[in-house]
Amino acid sequence: MPKTERRNFLLDFEKPLCELEARLDQIRQLAAENQVDFSEEIAQLEARANKLRREIFSSLTPAQRLQLARHPRRPSTLDYIQAITDEWLELHGDRSGYDDPALVGGVARINGRPVVMMGHQKGRDTKDNVARNFGMAAPGGYRKAIRLMKHADHFGMPILSFIDTPGAWAGVEAEKLGQGEAIAYNLREMFSFDVPIICTVIGEGGSGGALGIGVADRLLMFEHSVYTVASPEACAAILWKDAKKSEQAAMALKITATDLKKLGLIDEILPEPASGAHSEPLEAAATLKQALWNNLEELSSMSPQKLKELRYSKFRQMGIFQQVT
Amino acid sequence: MSTLFDWFANLRKTEPAIQKQQEREIADGLWSKCQACGSLSYTKDLKANQLVCPDCGHHARVDSDERIAQLIDPNTWKAIATDIQPTDPLEFRDRKAYRDRLKDYQSKTGLTDAVVAGTGLLDGLPVALGVMDFRFMGGSMGSVVGERLCRLIEHATSEKLPVIIICASGGARMQEGMLSLMQMAKISGALHHHQANRLLYIPVLTHPTTGGVTASFAMLGDIILAEPKATIGFAGRRVIEQTLREKLPEGFQTSEYLLQHGFVDEIVPRTQLKKTLAQLISMHQPFHHLMSPLKMETVVEPEQ
Ligand SMILES: [Zn+2]
Numbered sequence: 001m002p003k004t005e006r007r008n009f010l011l012d013f014e015k016p017l018c019e020l021e022a023r024l025d026q027i028r029q030l031a032a033e034n035q036v037d038f039s040e041e042i043a044q045l046e047a048r049a050n051k052l053r054r055e056i057f058s059s060l061t062p063a064q065r066l067q068l069a070r071h072p073r074r075p076s077t078l079d080y081i082q083a084i085t086d087e088w089l090e091l092h093g094d095r096s097g098y099d100d101p102a103l104v105g106g107v108a109r110i111n112g113r114p115v116v117m118m119g120h121q122k123g124r125d126t127k128d129n130v131a132r133n134f135g136m137a138a139p140g141g142y143r144k145a146i147r148l149m150k151h152a153d154h155f156g157m158p159i160l161s162f163i164d165t166p167g168a169w170a171g172v173e174a175e176k177l178g179q180g181e182a183i184a185y186n187l188r189e190m191f192s193f194d195v196p197i198i199c200t201v202i203g204e205g206g207s208g209g210a211l212g213i214g215v216a217d218r219l220l221m222f223e224h225s226v227y228t229v230a231s232p233e234a235c236a237a238i239l240w241k242d243a244k245k246s247e248q249a250a251m252a253l254k255i256t257a258t259d260l261k262k263l264g265l266i267d268e269i270l271p272e273p274a275s276g277a278h279s280e281p282l283e284a285a286a287t288l289k290q291a292l293w294n295n296l297e298e299l300s301s302m303s304p305q306k307l308k309e310l311r312y313s314k315f316r317q318m319g320i321f322q323q324v325t
Numbered sequence: 326m327s328t329l330f331d332w333f334a335n336l337r338k339t340e341p342a343i344q345k346q347q348e349r350e351i352a353d354g355l356w357s358k359c360q361a362c363g364s365l366s367y368t369k370d371l372k373a374n375q376l377v378c379p380d381c382g383h384h385a386r387v388d389s390d391e392r393i394a395q396l397i398d399p400n401t402w403k404a405i406a407t408d409i410q411p412t413d414p415l416e417f418r419d420r421k422a423y424r425d426r427l428k429d430y431q432s433k434t435g436l437t438d439a440v441v442a443g444t445g446l447l448d449g450l451p452v453a454l455g456v457m458d459f460r461f462m463g464g465s466m467g468s469v470v471g472e473r474l475c476r477l478i479e480h481a482t483s484e485k486l487p488v489i490i491i492c493a494s495g496g497a498r499m500q501e502g503m504l505s506l507m508q509m510a511k512i513s514g515a516l517h518h519h520q521a522n523r524l525l526y527i528p529v530l531t532h533p534t535t536g537g538v539t540a541s542f543a544m545l546g547d548i549i550l551a552e553p554k555a556t557i558g559f560a561g562r563r564v565i566e567q568t569l570r571e572k573l574p575e576g577f578q579t580s581e582y583l584l585q586h587g588f589v590d591e592i593v594p595r596t597q598l599k600k601t602l603a604q605l606i607s608m609h610q611p612f613h614h615l616m617s618p619l620k621m622e623t624v625v626e627p628e629q
Binding site: 168170171172174175176177178179180181183184185187188189191192207208211212214215227228229230234235238239240241249252253254255260263265311312315316318319320321322323324325 | 408409410411412414415417418419420467468469471472475497499500501502503504505506507508509510511513514515516517518520521536537539540541542543544545558559560561564565568569573574577578586587588
C-alpha cells in the first residue's frame, strides 16, 4: 500500500494540523542544516500537533466523516485484501455475460485459512475511477458477488465482504438488467448460506448498493466510515428541497459508526490510525485483519444451523417501533 | 350495447352549464374524472370497476381498505400486527418534524403506517395478504412496514399460507435512516424461510414500485405480477437523467418495460387480478410425492 502524500488531498479540517506539521518539518530541516539543537522546540510542537490531531479527529462532524470515508487515498477493498491475505486470486464474471470492475471478488487465504472475499472497488485516480464506475456496481456486480458466495457456501469457505460504494449504479442499462432484482436476490440468498459471513464497511456505505453484499453474521465498521440509507446530498435535495443542506442531512440521518452501534445495527467499530485510515493504511489493515480473525474464530465454532438462526434473528430485531396494547 | 359508453359519448357534448354542475358534483365525489383521459365516471360505477377507467383503462390509485375488499372474500379478513405504531427513533426533523408528519398522515388516512397486513380467503383459498398504501408517506418503508410484513410472512410460514403483497412505494423512509434500509434485509430474510418451506409468494407491483421495495420483496416473488402501466424501477428517473444527461427511452421503467426485459411474469388488469391470483394459488398446491423432503430450515416462531 502506498504511503500517502497527504498534502495533495487535504481536507479542510486537516489544514491546521498540516500547517503545524509543515512547520515542524522546516524546523527539523533547519536544525539538521545548521547543526543546532532545537529538540525542545520540536518536542513542544510535536506535542501540540498530537493534541490538535486528537482534538480534530475525535470531534469530527458526520459531514467531515463522510469526507474521510470518501477520501481518495482511503484504502480500498483490493488494498485491504492484498494487505491481509497470505494469497489471493481474483475471480471474474457473473456467468451471464458481464464482469463488473466495480465489485471485485475471489478466493484467498487469511492466516492460512481459505476464504472468499469480495467488495466494492473504487478507483485510485480519475481514469481508474471511470473504469471502476466510482465503485457503483451494476446488476452484474451483484450477480458475480452471489455467484462467489454460492461458491464459498459450496466449498465451506467463510465469506468476507467489504462495503465501499456511493450506491448501486443508477443508469438505463442497470435498470434494464434488473438492478432491483439483483440486489433483492442477494438479500434473500445471503440468509441461506451455511458458512460464516462477516461484512466490514471500510469507507462509504451507500444504500441498497451497499446492503446488496451486506447481510452478515457480523457487521463491522471502521471508525470514520459511514453507512446511510441515502446520500446526504440526495436526502437534502428530497427532504429539504435544497442540496446545500447536505451537512444538516448528514447529521440527521445518523450515519456514523457510533450512531449505528447505538441503534443496534452494527456489531463492532474498528479504531482507525490517529489521522484516519488513509494516513497509515497498513496499521488500519492490521486492525481489520485482527478483527476479522477474532470474529471468524468465534463464528466457526457454531453449527450452520445455529449460524443461520442467529443471522436471521439479528436482522429480525432491527427496527424501532412502539408496541401498543 | 353499452349504455355507459353511450352515456359518456353524450356527456362530452354537454353544455357549459351542465359542466359547471358536474364540477360541483366532482367536488362532492359523485363524479370522478380520469387522470389519464379526463373522462367522467359516476364514482359508484368506477368503484364497481375497481377504479379502472372504462374509457381508457387507466388504473387509478386504490387505498388499502378498498384493495382488501377487491381481493378478499367478505367477512374473512383478519388483520395482523395492528398493535404496532411508528415512533421517531432518530428524532428526525427536515423542514418538518417526522413526529408531526406521522401524526398528520395518521389523521389524514386513518392508518397507523404504510402497510396493512392480514389473512383471509381469496375465492375460498386461504392467503396472507400485505397491502401497501401509497397515501401514507408515499408508501415509504420504515420500521413498522418491515415489522408488519415480517410478522405476516412468518405467520404464513407457520400456517403454510401463500403470501401476496400489493406493492406501492417510493422506497425507504429516509426519516428512519439506516433502520429503514435494514427492513429490506429483514423482510428478505423472512421470505427466505417462507420459500425454504416451498410456499408460494406473489408480489403484485402497482404504481409506483421503486427504490428499496423494488430492491427487496417486490422482486423476490416466485411469480411476479404487475398492473398495467405502473412505474417500476430501482433508481428514480431524475437521478438517471442527471447522471446520463440524456432522454430516457420510451416506456422506460413501466410494467410493460419490465415484462419485455424479463423481470415481470405477467401484466394483469386489476379487474382480472383476483381471478388470476386464485388460479395461480390453486395450481401451486404441492404434489408431495414429486418433491424431495425439505432441507432442514429454521422455523422461526412468529411474534404475535
Ligand atoms: Zn381514462
